[in-house]
Amino acid sequence: MSFIYEENIERRPLLADANSDSYQSLLDDGEMGHDRHVLKVHTGDEFLELYAYRFVKAKTVLYYALSICTLGIFRLLLHWKPDWYIKVRATRCAHDVAQYINVIDEHNVEAFRPVRVHTKENGASPTLPKGDGTMKKVDYIRYFTFRKLKYIWKTEVDEWVSSADLDSHIPIKHFQSVLESGTGLTEDEVQCRRVTYGSNLIDVKLKPILVLIFIEAISPFYIFQVFSVSIWFSDKYEYYASIIVIMSVMSIAIDVYQTRSQEKKLRSMVQSSNEVDVLRADGVKTINSEELVPGDVFLVPAHGGLMQCDAVLMNGTAIVNESMLTGESVPITKVALTGAQDDDEDECFSFEKHSKHILYCGTLILQTRYYHGKQVKAVVLRTAYSTLKGQLVRSIMYPKPIDFRFTKDLFRFVAFLFFIALFGFAYTIAIMAQRGESLHRIIVRSLDIITIVVPPALPAAMSVGIINSNLRLRKKEIYCISPSTINTCGAINVCCFDKTGTLTEDGLDFQTLRAVDPSFEETPVFTEEKAVMDPADLPSEGELITAIATCHSLTKINGELHGDPLDLILFNQTGWALVESVNDEEDSELQLFDNIQPTVVRPPAQLEGSGFIKEYSIIRQFTFSSSLQRMSVIVSNPRDDSAHDMTLYCKGSPEMILSLCDPATVPSNYTNQVDLYAQHGYRLISIAKRKLEMNYVKASKISRNLVETELTLLGLIVLENRVKPVTLGVINQLNRAHIRTVMVTGDNLLTAQSVARECGIIRPNKLAFLVEHRNDVVDVKGRPLLTLRQAVSSSEKTADGENEAESDVSVETARRHYLESCYQLSISGPTFAVITHSYPELLDQLVSVCDVFARMAPDQKQQLINHLQGIDYTVAMCGDGANDCAALKAAHAGISLSDAEASIAAPFTSRIADIRCVPTVIREGRAALVTSFGVFKYMAGYSLTQFSSIMLLYWISTNLTDFQFLYIDLFLITLVAVFFGNTPASDQLSSTPPPTRLLSLASVISVCGQLAIMAVTQLFVFIWVTWQPWFVPYAVPAGDEEEDKRSMQGTALFCTTTLQYITLALINSKGEPYRKAIFFNLPLCLTLVVVTLYDPIPYFENRLFLVFVALICAVVSYLFQYAVVEFLILELREKWLRHRRIRDPQANHEKFERLLFDIGQEPAWLRAYTKPQQAENGKGSWAVVDQTTRV
Known part of the structure; x- marks a missing residue:
């Protein structure tokens, strides 16, 4: 279970894309005319769009009236749809009078936050920075909180500013004056700043147990459970309903326990405080670190101190360990800002440019070197969640949503099941009304159909693959702090690697x-x-x-x-x-x-x-x-x-x-x-x-x-820098699986390209080019000239160590594959920056065929990951934590190589410091994805199979008995679903990825085809029983006599459908190429053997014939699944689609596929930029250098 803090969030499309400007305003030409009620804010890595609202009395009265009249159902609906809540109660307004702010982040996630007002407290007035490092008192401040950060309204500029950015324009000379003054803040200044900034504490508050239970209980899943149980109790299905109640209570208890455990684990990992010596106006005082405020001057401990804030070092030097933040255990030297800066004193302090002077929160002070008779001092810059550590903690508490089509398809299919349930609902009402059944009986039976068609256990069953994959990863010392990412790993088609410490050994x-x-x-x-x-x-x-x-x-x-x-x-x-x-x-x-x-x-x-x-x-x-x-x-x-x-x-x-x-x-x-x-x-x-x-x-x-x-x-x-022994084998394994491999390093371009050839990232039989630029030559637009050099391998050794013939075959196969280019490019960071700035129209093409990026700065690594994602790649990034944090966090699956069990720099952490973890994560992701597909088709098949049998029994005014329902739903369905994910991942990485669309043609035909086979078989059995000489028709109990649901047709259908459910489990528990065979799943095999051999009903004549019919149904289902779905649709149709994609670029669905179709076979698009006259026309400024570089 992923640990996610929620603030009434809801997904919906953005009205406009966020850009990189720090603060900007948008004018809405709608109901507010020229009122500025839409603002955009950029703080840290977040791009926020803010909408202002005020409550309307008339709407509020209507809201309360509807909530009371519907016994809270209306309010519950608004809880599930929070965007409706604000529309029901409020209207748009200007930000300076807003009571609520609707926040939409860059991932289209919404939150609605109340605007609060801070006034004078205990004699302390709020303060705001003036821009020169000093503060000014104000009568009040208006603010709202979003994901632990406070956003304050600055009236003079009409902007919301986060507490992390309030002091973003402090001149460097201000720090020098602070050091020279020799005094600290007064108590009044401290109290005033605390009103504005709050306490210096990264506090992960533990929600009360009752609150956690309530939040779990009002989720749509459990509300549907309450609805289902109510129907069952009213229909006297006491046994099964009681079991479901017990299971639901246990499920809520487990969820609450896991959530509380995650909260405690995160709290113990990030929350800390200690005593610190701070310089105040009346001298040095020892205080708790929670009392620190921005602007405080404190004494840096000489040994072993843990930083509790972001601070700028003012004198001396400090040796620190930043492994908690970056995963890099090598000590780092921090130097003083004052008297040592390389910048003009009028320049403003920058967190990026002056990072070598900053002591970050969460880092360990190993040693300080101080002046004679003096101690090392530092000035507090940011506190609590505004710190770098706070930002990383917030990224754990509020992870990036997984925009995965699988989840969307799941909800679409549930909606489809609900539509079928409505058909059954109408059928039941019609047939029972025609027979003159009582109104109570009609309502109960028709509503019961909904609980059958839409299985309440479906959402829980869908998570079994993720849970089991996560457990298997932990056994291999790969730890995941965001389990929802595991399914995404099954769709990875490009892996980026840092070089030093990742592909190569740490030491030189x-x-x-x-x-x-x-x-x-x-x-x-x-x-x-x-x-x-x-x-x-x-x-x-x-x-x-x-x-x-x-x-x-x-x-x-x-x-x-x-x-x-x-x-x-x-x-x-x-x-x-x-x-x-x-x-x-x-x-x-x-x-x-x-x-x-x-x-x-x-x-x-x-x-x-x-x-x-x-x-x-x-x-x-x-x-x-x-x-x-x-x-x-x-x-x-x-x-x-x-x-x-x-x-x-x-x-x-x-x-x-x-x-x-x-x-x-x-x-x-x-x-x-x-x-x-x-x-x-x-x-x-x-x-x-x-x-x-x-x-x-x-x-x-x-x-x-x-x-x-x-x-x-x-x-x-x-x-x-020797390549690690496992690197070559892992890269070849990824290459054979047609997963693109990319090197992203800070090393020399030629060195990077040589190592890339040695480890197989650059293929031996592919053309390799170096893309460079010349600052001394520009085109008519003033852009630096781009040059292209071909690199020729200096070794005939094949990358995978195989013989030349085998290599030729594999490379030729790869060339024919429409997702691979026949050449590869290498680019350095400075050239990448030139192309990003001056040739943005070339960026997508270059990123799609460039496999070596050298001399890349940390922010450029993140940009590269974002560009790859922008052309529809699903990206994994593997690094050792040093300079890779931003890229690890930006990737769909970031894997940090670290000794720590869990690093907050990436979703995955491998304690084995080499890249063998990458194919393991991909294999487990594919296994989890295939398991989710299998469970989905099994649960869907079960619900529709049971629906068809119930429809037949309703025809004769009866149903399955309470114990028959209990046996099917508890022993057949629940146990099988629980053990479904125990099948281990395959040892080999398949060359074809698993499907990522739940509602693909193959899945839909599989579910519908199996339903048709099961329904026809049930209909045959239903009719066959009525033809038998020993058949006794079902008699509806007269009057108020207790209903007896036992019938010969019901018994025959029960015997047949139990074997059909087992057939569905066997068919959908797919093994290779993504999972091992079902025989490796011992719990599932034992369950299926037991339920197959178990005899739940007494002997009756001709029962063996029903078993024979069920076996024929199983054979037909198996042939349909593997001959029609697997062979005709998944194999032959995919081959046809692949050829169609090669012939028709418009058939490609992903952007990188269209790019590779256009430029992948030969670099003709590059030659178009090599003609001198084109540079004169402003169309390009490439130059081909008649030189080959032997690598």
């Missing part, structure tokens, strides 16, 4: 150094490859090794080195030692200036006296940034006579370092060497330096943009 193996010869005079050159970092033997590489030993973000925690795995590998290769305290003989200038205690690195003892300085102090660290693709440090020699002699060491991607270096220091073959290593799958790091003349004060405050220029290249570090 050092391969070689390529230093720039420091003795060059005119043209710099690379030295020979060096496979070890021994400075004693490598005099030419000495400064490069020094740079490696100092340029990192490592720290010691409890005596052990912690940090980025890449930094650890390289530092350990050098053999240097790291300590985190300065020498006793510190420079006097350092003592006068309150500098952070620097990290000190020392070379091995054997190098002393060999020209190496004894130790280096890392004075300043510019942390790694994905967008900047580099990090750097400023180091000095504490023993040097000149404290102003410092060196900047910078390392990063080869492209970025090249752009920062003085061209005179770069070897002419630099690009060729980088490409050569990258094409063989190696990861490259470039290192450069710059001599600086400055003191400690300037070094601690200077912007990185001023020092990371005019660098001198020192060399290249070559590392190997």
Whole structure:
């Protein structure tokens, strides 16, 4: 059962699509004229459309009158249809006078929230930010809450602003002034801000048990149960009705228990508070973290503290663990904002741009490094649900609705069953009225038909596949926090993978150094490859090794080195030692200036006296940034006579370092060497330096943009990122299943393409192209020129390790498949950004055939997932949690590789850190989907089969007995439905996906055909019994005599239909290719054997003939299902449709299918952009580079 908080939600179409503007207004030209009663708000990842309403007295009176007159039925109907509720009671109005807000999110989900007013409380007035970091008092604030966030009405701009965005325009200089002031907020300011922001607590409130019971009991399912039980009791079906009441009570109890358990689990996972030292106007006070408000200055604990808010670090540095938020367990260094920012002080603070200065709520403080005699301070930015942790918790509490056609089809079919029930309802009234039956009897019998045709247990039975798949996933250490996602996994047709840590090993193996010869005079050159970092033997590489030993973000925690795995590998290769305290003989200038205690690195003892300085102090660290693709440090020699002699060491991607270096220091073959290593799958790091003349004060405050220029290249570090042993097999398994695989990585484009070839994402016999851009050449529209290079494999080895003939066959088969292209593209993040911005008309085509995305920033990964979904792909994303959170959350099925049992970054978490979990999740999704189909057809077949038998018995004014109903519904139907989902998923991933439409032609023909076979058989048995010489017609009891439902026709039909129900279970319990055979489902097999052998009725003459008839019915049903439905419709018809789709692009139903039909067979659409004259006409600016890159 999924744990979902609801706020009177209802699905309906949006009036307009949300866009990316932060706040915008729409004018409705309807009843309100030019009143602004429709607003759009963008907060975080949510796009909301807001409609304003006020209550109307006349409508309210009518509402109460109808609710009372209908004994609450009218109010119950409005509870099920909340959009009717607001229309019945209110009318549209302007937002500044609204009493209710109708909120519609980007998934078309509605909620109706009351507008409340905050006035002065206990002497504290509400406050609102002025935009410069300070607050102003107001008389009152109008607000509403939606999904735990408070939205406040700002009169001066006529907008609703979320509490998370109230302080979104704070100038950076404000934080500097806060630090310099040395004081905190006054008690009055704290109280005023608490009125506006509330307590700092991510509180998952536990609903009272009675409330949970009431919410469950008034659901349509249980209301229908009450209706059914009432009919049965009135008709004296006491036994079965009592069983249903007991089962319903147990079901409600289980649901309430599961909901309460989920609430408690989530509460224990996210709710916490601790004591914190906060700086207030009257000094430092120790308070509970729940009392923190935005603007508070607090002292960051030195070790082991858990952050309870989002805060900006003001001084010192902090080593934190953000695994709770991202799944990444590698410690991260956070640096102070003031005195260290690279931006103009007039610039506003940005959560995205300044993330390296933010201590996020939920992160663990491993260690802080502080000023002499001072502690590290931070300023509270956001509290409670406005924090990053709060946003992730809200995404769990209010998950994205699964827009799955299966669910829609289910409700359509229930409506169809209800239509059949109405036919039976009318038939019963007509036939019983003709016989002169009593009004009470007519009403009871006709209503009873509805309970037979529309099975009350259908919604519950449909969930058995999901429940069992989830249990099997847990046994394989794959944990799911959103079980409703499992069915969606059965429709996945594209899988995106991060590279490092997902497709390849976490660690890197050092391969070689390529230093720039420091003795060059005119043209710099690379030295020979060096496979070890021994400075004693490598005099030419000495400064490069020094740079490696100092340029990192490592720290010691409890005596052990912690940090980025890449930094650890390289530092350990050098053999240097790291300590985190300065020498006793510190420079006097350092003592006068309150500098952070620097990290000190020392070379091995054997190098002393060999020209190496004894130790280096890392004075300043510019942390790694994905967008900047580099990090750097400023180091000095504490023993040097000149404290102003410092060196900047910078390392990063080869492209970025090249752009920062003085061209005179770069070897002419630099690009060729980088490409050569990258094409063989190696990861490259470039290192450069710059001599600086400055003191400690300037070094601690200077912007990185001023020092990371005019660098001198020192060399290249070559590392190997080995592909995980299981990667190749898993990718091949997905390829054989025609599930598209895509690599999304932050690594070099050529490296990514090489690894993609090695693991099978890029096929050996497909053409591969690199899509790049040139900023130095633009077209007539000023757009950068796009270039295309063909990449040629440097290895004849087939991707799947099979022989060449087998590979040719598989590739040729894939080429003939209309859902696959015959070529593949690779794109880097910068080029992806250029195409997104300047060539949006090409984006859909590129996304449909591009399988390698390199140098992708985290937000670009999310954009890619959204684009794939936009062309109708069902997308899975698998990553290790680092920089993948946004993409994991955006995908239909996000799978995080983490040691944690449950990560709030993705619906699925695998504790086995490789991609073998992906086909497992897909197989279980397909098994759950097929199980849902099977249960649906079984329950539908059961209800319609029973309907036909009851219609025959009504013809003679009788019915099945109470015990016959009990045996069928409890032992035959309920037990079979419960065990239906126990059949395990298949071990193989089929090349054809299961159908996702419940009301597909095959399903409809299957259900209708089986109904016809069952009904004809029942009619034959009904007539056959009347022909027998021993037949005694049923006699209707006279007068008030108690009804005796026993009849020969009823007994014959009962004997026949029990075997028909077993036949339906066997036929619909489909095995391969998505599930194992039914024999692997031991509970179901035992149930079917027992109910088949069990003799529920006494012996009567010619019963074996009825069994023989039932067996013939089973054989006919089996032949119909597998010869007509499976072979003619699902196999031959699908083949015909596939050929029709190839011939007729309009026959394709999915957008990506139409795209692949147009561009998949050959890149002719690319050639249209390669003609120079087209660029002149403004139609394109592609250029073909006559060059092949060997990968």
